[in-house]
Amino acid sequence: MSALTLTGVSKVYGKGAGQVYALRAVDLTVEPGELVAVMGPSGSGKSTLLTIAGSLEEPTDGEVTVGESPVSRLSRGERAALRRRAIGYVFQDFNLLAGLTSAENVSLPLELDGVAGRAARAAALVALDRLGLADRAGRFPDELSGGERQRVAIARAVVGERRLILADEPSGALDSVNGEAVMRLVRETCQGAVAGVVVTHDAQLASWADRVVFLRDGRIIDQTTPARGPESLLDADPAR
Amino acid sequence: MSVRHALLALLSEGPKYGLQLRDEFEARTGEVWPLNVGQVYTTLQRLERDGLIESDGEDEVGPQKSFRVTVDGAAELDTWLRTPPDLSAPPRDELVIKVLVAIRVPGVEVRDVIQTHRRHAVELMQEWTRVKRDAGPDELSLALVIDAELFRLDSVVRWLDTADARLRRAGTVPASGPPSALPDPGPVRAVEVRR
């Protein structure tokens, strides 16, 4: 069973002459343990693909399946539960709640899902610690730097029993070293039953993925073949 | 990469033998630049001839011979460390030429050519990132070497992205269908790219 399947997914915004095809007949399968990056220029449909994969928006055409669940056949309540329980989102604007501390922001999805307060808080602290934010647990979002807010958002996305991590330009506000720490964590999280999709225009971010898919005008036009392994690099001509 | 100055740097820490120098060179560059022992001995002979290092015996260069840096050698190393490398762009970048030629060759979709090179660069970046990911936290030299490769390849991808967008804006590459008009791309020098 794949972690995520998009079959013939199209998305049209607007009507008549103002119609925009954001996605055109996209087929994409992500296996458990796999991290896929979707690269493309601005306006190519990356964010649309991610919100549809995360069942935050409905496709105009086609089918999305997360794990065993064909999203279109779920009730409203089932869909909400899927989003809360199985999917971790990292969006460009972070979406942290201003009235909650870092730890509360991270533990909230678990508590909404019925995990006891103390256990949820412990899980949140572990996730924050892995991102080097242990000493920021009690701070509110407006007491954090942009980069710290971003890492709290990542911690919230990976906490608990998520099966699908979806990230939209997850290291946009971070310098290279912190961006790398974020991708390392996303990469580590995507193993076993957990899969991930990162959309980005940044090749350095994308290069953390097992597979890079190229999007252009809403279509998947190409993808990288799986890495050949480091030997091919070390045999390269040193005087290059 | 100057083997000559790398050896001077290693000798500035204290006297060393040839084989030891080779092993340390490879370790410090994250084993990304393999060096054969013949290369090490030839370089050591030249450094000694130029008075930048010295050895004890009169023997042939070999495993038993130990070298140390001279005052001139230390000065040479210091000068080298502070001399900027040649960062000016090569006059003709092969990738730039290929894209410029692709615009003019009938029956060739320039955006396909661009995508082929983009995919290749990203695949290389994936391989380097994998090496970095598997490296231990103490392998600092390796991480630095890989970062440099990643930034170089990243700039190639960004140039390709920019070329793609510029060609599209110029109407050379329509959103769908074959290219229509092929405007003069202008002289090679007008395109700036660094590798």
Ligand SMILES: Nc1ncnc2c1ncn2[C@@H]1O[C@H](COP(=O)(O)OP(=O)(O)O)[C@@H](O)[C@H]1O
């Ligand atoms: N809510 C919307 N209403 C109308 N058009 C939209 C909407 N969201 C996205 N689009 C259009 O769909 C296309 C793809 O957008 P998007 O998925 O945001 O691309 P990307 O994330 O790659 O920049 C763009 O042309 C954009 O203008």
Ligand SMILES: [Mg+2]
């Ligand atoms: Mg976007």
